[in-house]
Amino acid sequence: MPTPRTEGPVLVTGGAGAIGSTLVRSLLERKRSVVVVDSLVGGHRSHLPSGDAAHGLTFVEADARDAKAYAARAEGASEIWHLAANPDIRLGTREPRVDLENGTLAASEVLEVARRHDVPRFFFSSSSVVYGLPSVFPTPESYGPLLPESLYGAHKLAVEGLVSAYAHSYGITAYVFRFANIIGPRMTHGVLPDFFEKLRRDPTRLEVLGDGRQAKSYLRTEECVDAMLLVGERAHDRVNLFNLGTTDRLSVREIAERVVVACGGRARIDYAGGDRGWVGDVPQQLLAIDRVRSLGWTPRLTSAEAVDRTIAEMADARKCAP
Amino acid sequence: MPTPRTEGPVLVTGGAGAIGSTLVRSLLERKRSVVVVDSLVGGHRSHLPSGDAAHGLTFVEADARDAKAYAARAEGASEIWHLAANPDIRLGTREPRVDLENGTLAASEVLEVARRHDVPRFFFSSSSVVYGLPSVFPTPESYGPLLPESLYGAHKLAVEGLVSAYAHSYGITAYVFRFANIIGPRMTHGVLPDFFEKLRRDPTRLEVLGDGRQAKSYLRTEECVDAMLLVGERAHDRVNLFNLGTTDRLSVREIAERVVVACGGRARIDYAGGDRGWVGDVPQQLLAIDRVRSLGWTPRLTSAEAVDRTIAEMADARKCAP
Numbered sequence: 001m002p003t004p005r006t007e008g009p010v011l012v013t014g015g016a017g018a019i020g021s022t023l024v025r026s027l028l029e030r031k032r033s034v035v036v037v038d039s040l041v042g043g044h045r046s047h048l049p050s051g052d053a054a055h056g057l058t059f060v061e062a063d064a065r066d067a068k069a070y071a072a073r074a075e076g077a078s079e080i081w082h083l084a085a086n087p088d089i090r091l092g093t094r095e096p097r098v099d100l101e102n103g104t105l106a107a108s109e110v111l112e113v114a115r116r117h118d119v120p121r122f123f124f125s126s127s128s129v130v131y132g133l134p135s136v137f138p139t140p141e142s143y144g145p146l147l148p149e150s151l152y153g154a155h156k157l158a159v160e161g162l163v164s165a166y167a168h169s170y171g172i173t174a175y176v177f178r179f180a181n182i183i184g185p186r187m188t189h190g191v192l193p194d195f196f197e198k199l200r201r202d203p204t205r206l207e208v209l210g211d212g213r214q215a216k217s218y219l220r221t222e223e224c225v226d227a228m229l230l231v232g233e234r235a236h237d238r239v240n241l242f243n244l245g246t247t248d249r250l251s252v253r254e255i256a257e258r259v260v261v262a263c264g265g266r267a268r269i270d271y272a273g274g275d276r277g278w279v280g281d282v283p284q285q286l287l288a289i290d291r292v293r294s295l296g297w298t299p300r301l302t303s304a305e306a307v308d309r310t311i312a313e314m315a316d317a318r319k320c321a322p
Numbered sequence: 323m324p325t326p327r328t329e330g331p332v333l334v335t336g337g338a339g340a341i342g343s344t345l346v347r348s349l350l351e352r353k354r355s356v357v358v359v360d361s362l363v364g365g366h367r368s369h370l371p372s373g374d375a376a377h378g379l380t381f382v383e384a385d386a387r388d389a390k391a392y393a394a395r396a397e398g399a400s401e402i403w404h405l406a407a408n409p410d411i412r413l414g415t416r417e418p419r420v421d422l423e424n425g426t427l428a429a430s431e432v433l434e435v436a437r438r439h440d441v442p443r444f445f446f447s448s449s450s451v452v453y454g455l456p457s458v459f460p461t462p463e464s465y466g467p468l469l470p471e472s473l474y475g476a477h478k479l480a481v482e483g484l485v486s487a488y489a490h491s492y493g494i495t496a497y498v499f500r501f502a503n504i505i506g507p508r509m510t511h512g513v514l515p516d517f518f519e520k521l522r523r524d525p526t527r528l529e530v531l532g533d534g535r536q537a538k539s540y541l542r543t544e545e546c547v548d549a550m551l552l553v554g555e556r557a558h559d560r561v562n563l564f565n566l567g568t569t570d571r572l573s574v575r576e577i578a579e580r581v582v583v584a585c586g587g588r589a590r591i592d593y594a595g596g597d598r599g600w601v602g603d604v605p606q607q608l609l610a611i612d613r614v615r616s617l618g619w620t621p622r623l624t625s626a627e628a629v630d631r632t633i634a635e636m637a638d639a640r641k642c643a644p
Contacts, residue, residue: 093491096433096437104422104480105422108418111418112418115418132486141467142465142466142467143464143466144464144465144466144467144468145464145466145563146466146482146486147483147486147561148483148486148490149486149490149491150490150491151484151487151491153483154480154483154484154486155480155483155484157479157480157483158426158476158477158479158480158483158484160468160479161469161475161476161477161479161480162473162480164454164470165470165472165473165475165476166418166473168470168471169415169471169601169602279490279491280487280491
């Protein structure tokens, strides 16, 4: 990996989350100074490295919306990675204000910090849900129209647009990543934590939302971070937009069966029925990753392997135990 | 035109603006009850019909963000048309908060009103600027990725996503229109009011931003309104997204020359240079209108005819006079 072109600190919002804390480890390994801004609502202080491994790391407990709490840290920074978000897609349907606050309003504050402090590079973690339910699989970055079905997805799309406008209007180089389902250590939301939590509460029965046929691709956190860092090194357009995912899909049924086996195989699987897990759920997801592949990155694990590895880690950590 | 399926009142935000007041006239002619919500910052009370022509019209002076001021009027309404917006694209680059407030935050409030009062149909005026500078002309609705270059465009895209998410999450039928440049009576912003205003200040010289080669399509307000009403009658998907424009383009140079002739032909035209009129300007715009044509609507005037008609009206209204 070539030396980063600029060597100022890197500010990471949501740096104590599952993806953020993996990114922070990689940045510290590359000898970058890192300022983590995290409200510790979704993230955890314990997710971050400590002791010798934390050399170069500064932690600011603050919500991304509270720019005053961290703006001074952006002075001289060479990059901002805005990863902070509401991690619970379903919550946004019940409480529409949640994604407005944690999506568009938070990003607006962070982008203003980048503008006011002349931070040259801005990275944003978007999501496959901006595509809504597309008619083309695998779905390329050029797919349109973008008709998200959840408030979460709407605000991811909103922030993509804001990042693009800030890039063009104020001379920032921007990176936007549309994630498949990202899984790995320290995850607190998503299908795997949900299934393990349900089995912990009732080891005899696993209720699955929808009919189990929803099928999506899964990428490990550390692979996702590797891909983002590589794109940051090799892509130099004004706005650099990349899907990140794997080339295979796994159904919710296949995941449920794997989790039940990992937890002793005693649970009966019940399907709630319907083609979607919840209002706003996108039942099918498979991203075209030709663009990131053309830069030289390709996933090492399939979705099935990524899910198996994550289930094994969770089972080892006794997450099945009642 | 068939009878509207539902006959409750129609709530129109921005109803005292140039496009809004044209829509209100058409709705009143169709015997609909209309509630106009307008802050009168960009709109004018005088734009609305008065006397007998105002039968069925209620006016509420309120900002779209101030939902309390008009939410009760949405009870029993069959449609909300959300047209209120900051009309000045350039302002948003100098003051990034303007489009956040008047774009995403205002729309969030209006959408919440629609949700809480079970308003079944929601109409939103988006813009061709969501496309940023596309690589395909004429640009179809399916074009992607959407990388707007102005804050104004970013918030139009944000609201498109919100409208889609509300439609899918809460069972609203949504209509999203991506406008070409809309011109006609009562316009206070855009290239024609700008040129007339400059010539009024200095009849000897017309300064044109950019090199004059920026070329866009122009649609008359009344044609735009006819198209939206027709789409509302004939399109019945969950989210109905339509470009609205004409099939030809006119350059800024051609428009400047026409305005100078209409104002007596004495002014010299000076070009400021550069391929864009201002930061965030999209220099080329031509929308594919196959989708709206397939519903049976087609523009009667070309861009050139629409511009000529509007210039003639403005010259008749002595808008050249110093």
